[in-house]
Amino acid sequence: MSQSQAVINYPVHIGMWTNRSLGSVSGLTITLTHRDGALLTAFLAIFITFTGSKFWRIVCFAMYRLFLSRPNAAQDGLYHQRQAVLRNANDEKTGFLSLARILLAWRKRAHRPITRLLPLLGTSLAIFVCFAMASIFASRISSGNEVLISSPNCGVPNGTSSDPTTPRLVEAVFNTWSAERVNSNANYAQRCYSSTDRNSSTEAENDGCTPFVKKQLNSIIDRNATCPFHPNICRNYYGNIRLDTGYLNAQRDIGLNLPSDLDFTLRKVSQCAPLKTKQYQRSAPYSSDKNYTQYFYGPRIAARNVDFTYQVDEISADEVYWRGSTSPYADYRLNCNAQSSFTPVQELAQNDADITLVFLSANGVKFTDKVDDAWYAAHHSFNDTPLSLTPSSDSTLHYLADEPASVLGCTEQYQICDPTLPPGQGCSPLRSGANLIDFDHTAPQTKRDWAIYWTVGYQGLQTVIKELQSTSLTARFGLEQGLQPTLPANQWQLEVENWHNILLSTLQGDSVETAIGPANREMLRYFWTRPSNDIERFICKNHKIISTAYTNILAVWLIVILVVGVIIITIEQLLERIVMFLERRKIIKSTTTAEWIANGTLQLQRMAHEELGLGDWEGCGGGGGVVPVTRKGQLLGVFLTSEESKSVHTKLVDPKLLALGTASTATDAENSSGDGKLIHDTNSTNVNGLQSGTADVEKGSSVENILSGTTETDISGTPMTALLQVDGETK
Numbered sequence: 001m002s003q004s005q006a007v008i009n010y011p012v013h014i015g016m017w018t019n020r021s022l023g024s025v026s027g028l029t030i031t032l033t034h035r036d037g038a039l040l041t042a043f044l045a046i047f048i049t050f051t052g053s054k055f056w057r058i059v060c061f062a063m064y065r066l067f068l069s070r071p072n073a074a075q076d077g078l079y080h081q082r083q084a085v086l087r088n089a090n091d092e093k094t095g096f097l098s099l100a101r102i103l104l105a106w107r108k109r110a111h112r113p114i115t116r117l118l119p120l121l122g123t124s125l126a127i128f129v130c131f132a133m134a135s136i137f138a139s140r141i142s143s144g145n146e147v148l149i150s151s152p153n154c155g156v157p158n159g160t161s162s163d164p165t166t167p168r169l170v171e172a173v174f175n176t177w178s179a180e181r182v183n184s185n186a187n188y189a190q191r192c193y194s195s196t197d198r199n200s201s202t203e204a205e206n207d208g209c210t211p212f213v214k215k216q217l218n219s220i221i222d223r224n225a226t227c228p229f230h231p232n233i234c235r236n237y238y239g240n241i242r243l244d245t246g247y248l249n250a251q252r253d254i255g256l257n258l259p260s261d262l263d264f265t266l267r268k269v270s271q272c273a274p275l276k277t278k279q280y281q282r283s284a285p286y287s288s289d290k291n292y293t294q295y296f297y298g299p300r301i302a303a304r305n306v307d308f309t310y311q312v313d314e315i316s317a318d319e320v321y322w323r324g325s326t327s328p329y330a331d332y333r334l335n336c337n338a339q340s341s342f343t344p345v346q347e348l349a350q351n352d353a354d355i356t357l358v359f360l361s362a363n364g365v366k367f368t369d370k371v372d373d374a375w376y377a378a379h380h381s382f383n384d385t386p387l388s389l390t391p392s393s394d395s396t397l398h399y400l401a402d403e404p405a406s407v408l409g410c411t412e413q414y415q416i417c418d419p420t421l422p423p424g425q426g427c428s429p430l431r432s433g434a435n436l437i438d439f440d441h442t443a444p445q446t447k448r449d450w451a452i453y454w455t456v457g458y459q460g461l462q463t464v465i466k467e468l469q470s471t472s473l474t475a476r477f478g479l480e481q482g483l484q485p486t487l488p489a490n491q492w493q494l495e496v497e498n499w500h501n502i503l504l505s506t507l508q509g510d511s512v513e514t515a516i517g518p519a520n521r522e523m524l525r526y527f528w529t530r531p532s533n534d535i536e537r538f539i540c541k542n543h544k545i546i547s548t549a550y551t552n553i554l555a556v557w558l559i560v561i562l563v564v565g566v567i568i569i570t571i572e573q574l575l576e577r578i579v580m581f582l583e584r585r586k587i588i589k590s591t592t593t594a595e596w597i598a599n600g601t602l603q604l605q606r607m608a609h610e611e612l613g614l615g616d617w618e619g620c621g622g623g624g625g626v627v628p629v630t631r632k633g634q635l636l637g638v639f640l641t642s643e644e645s646k647s648v649h650t651k652l653v654d655p656k657l658l659a660l661g662t663a664s665t666a667t668d669a670e671n672s673s674g675d676g677k678l679i680h681d682t683n684s685t686n687v688n689g690l691q692s693g694t695a696d697v698e699k700g701s702s703v704e705n706i707l708s709g710t711t712e713t714d715i716s717g718t719p720m721t722a723l724l725q726v727d728g729e730t731k
Helices: 035-066 077-088 092-106 113-140 168-191 201-206 249-254 317-321 447-455 461-472 475-477 491-516 522-526 534-540 555-586 591-596 601-611 655-660 663-671 703-705
Strands: 015-018 028-032 146-148 219-226 240-244 265-274 281-287 289-293 310-313 333-338 353-362 380-384 396-401 406-417 544-546 548-552 638-645 647-653 677-680 711-713 719-726
Touching: 015 638, 028 035, 028 555, 035 077, 035 092, 035 113, 035 522, 035 548, 035 555, 035 591, 077 092, 092 113, 113 555, 146 548, 168 461, 219 544, 240 491, 249 265, 249 491, 265 491, 265 591, 281 475, 281 638, 310 333, 333 461, 353 461, 406 491, 447 491, 447 534, 461 491, 475 491, 548 555, 555 591
Parallel strands: none
Antiparallel strands: 015 028, 028 548, 146 544, 219 240, 240 265, 265 406, 281 289, 289 310, 333 353, 353 406, 380 396, 638 647, 677 719, 711 719
16 A cells, blocks of 8 residues: 555544553553544543532532531631632632632731631642643543554465466556555655654654654664675675664564564664675677676576576667767666575575675766766766767766676575563574574464564565666666766665665555555455464454544543542532431531531521521521422512612612512612611511511611501511611601
């Protein structure tokens, strides 16, 4: 599958799974779509805020009991208002603001108001800040962008087919798929292995370096390594290159979500060196005026009566000069000979490594300057005059390659380690790719071998060279119309590093391709092997990629938030009842819960009306959740507002007093100059048959209106007398 495809198109498992790279418990992950993830995050923020308000109520209950005075001990107004706030403030924000207003109001009237209120202010502020921060950082329970692939097309490529037209299919389908895959990996390597920030997932998203769990796989590069072969065959004993990937973990680096018994680390060591050619070449006739140069590093296996490894036609300076404008522009030619295609000479032979020879032919490419690079070496100068110019025109000095072909010899070795064993005890020796896994006939012997076989496979240097040919050379980036600008003296090392990066990208890409399957339906039908046992099916379901199209939630933290929140909410709901039960059972020697209940908003309202003798009340103290109610149809007091000392003063009065005068008349009397006061006969009986206290209406309704109804009868038929005091004299 093309790595440029939008990540959102990758099939992903939605739901709970275990990201084993984070641990069996801490790695419990819930993958959701962006929309569902946003809804869950918003719910968590609301839930945490709600939990904070319940935690505040628990603290208020404890503080209320802590500050409670001795029974029947009189206290000042600040005490009662503080206790009322503790009882009725539903959240820490309301509590803080109410306590702050009380402090400002009583700062010059109460005894030590700061000392009595500051601890509560600090506590409410601390609770608000803590739970606000918890709400803000609720999104921090996200576990990154790693998601689990879930595809029905998981499998591995198979180059054979039972279809009778297999040769046509191999050419039309398999080879096309292989070329597309290598080109895609090369493009990824060019785009994503060039920056210095190797593992930034954010930058990877911005520059399209997805979907692999690691943007790049690191390597240790030694550019002054020794010759990997017999010293007599290398151009230089030192100055060669060695690339070591180190131990790549299957989980963290490749993206396999494997348990510890299947986990493994993979190491690849590649070494390359320019080889000597004079002792291993000869010229052979091609035609009457043209020769071949043949190179002898071991006979080719498949060819009969052929003792050379590679041959290339010789191109002279005259031939380069006389190439007309109708001829194709010169380009490099690459040929790769893997160990499977020839039998190496003794100086190259190795039993524990894959050997690859890469032949570079400049093929008539002209260089603008001398090239001292050991592989691109070009020192043969000639005067290059375009054919369109006259012989008298000034010529340009160009350079041609020193030899028809130059040779790089490379070795590739692999090592598999068991990360569960101590260092040095669980690793295989460095070996060739063909011997990467110990097989009995054709079947892997352990679960780990199956994991390696299904996910790593074997992709050597020859795959890159054969598929990409000269397009794999970075020197071609400057090649234009057959003319090559200046090249550095280590250009061959830059080419090897590029090939190495393409192979690392292939290692990453093959793992994802295995899990997802090819997009080509014919490839899927004829050349794709599906899992056939439980181990293979397990591996198919445990490949990870990076995707920002989904939201991951750490299940452990989600559970912790919900459980802690539910516990706090449950305690707040039951605390009052539990303490009341313990008090009734005399387990706690206190009756303070009754005052806590009485300080509730509805109970305070009940007591205000009850003091006026209004209403037959029920639910006066059965718990904080009980609502006090009157008998059906009973009316309660009303509010009268007056202005005193430049402030509004509101009082609750018996509604029967309004029967003595309309609200407007009462207001007129309020503004009159008389000093009247309306009182109830202290011996009169209210609507409930209880004695009422003295109710005053300062500067109330007019004397005539009041005297016109000095004797009234209440609802129960009991006489009620209104007395008017004017200038100290009762009338």
